[in-house]
Amino acid sequence: MAEVPNFPRPVPDFDAQEFWDGCNRDELLMQRCADCSRFRWLPRPMCPYCNSLRHEWITMSGKGTVYSWTIITHPVHPAAVEKVPYNVTQVQLDEDPTLVMVTNLVNVQNDDIRMGMPVQVVFEEHEPGVKLAKFQPA
Numbered sequence: 001m002a003e004v005p006n007f008p009r010p011v012p013d014f015d016a017q018e019f020w021d022g023c024n025r026d027e028l029l030m031q032r033c034a035d036c037s038r039f040r041w042l043p044r045p046m047c048p049y050c051n052s053l054r055h056e057w058i059t060m061s062g063k064g065t066v067y068s069w070t071i072i073t074h075p076v077h078p079a080a081v082e083k084v085p086y087n088v089t090q091v092q093l094d095e096d097p098t099l100v101m102v103t104n105l106v107n108v109q110n111d112d113i114r115m116g117m118p119v120q121v122v123f124e125e126h127e128p129g130v131k132l133a134k135f136q137p138a
Helices: 014-024
Strands: 029-033 055-059 063-072 086-093 100-103 118-127 130-137
Touching: 014 029, 014 055, 014 130, 100 130
Parallel strands: none
Antiparallel strands: 029 055, 063 086, 063 118, 086 100, 118 130
16 A cells, blocks of 8 residues: 655745744734734735835734635545535634635534634644644634
């Protein structure tokens, strides 16, 4: 039997490194403009609202609601063969409705996922030293 590969490992770019470091510490961090105070996701060097190059990292509550979701039934990667069906979910964070993360819901049956469902972040080890932010029902 051939060895099943792992899902691809996240490759943090310079702008997102702090987000991934936070995940490994079980903290959900978001980049916020140091000038206009608006959050931005995905992290980037320049604020799309005021063009500032200054930013800070803010620890979020990790609370949100299900904005949308889909159930994946056909594996798109060899590592997904044994995982289907699984969900890919958009979670709207409580601190700012413009912050919508693409993630997975865990500790819930796919048939029980509902629009507006309150959720809370959890951090799952993807591989040693790499944690991913996922969400579960609150």
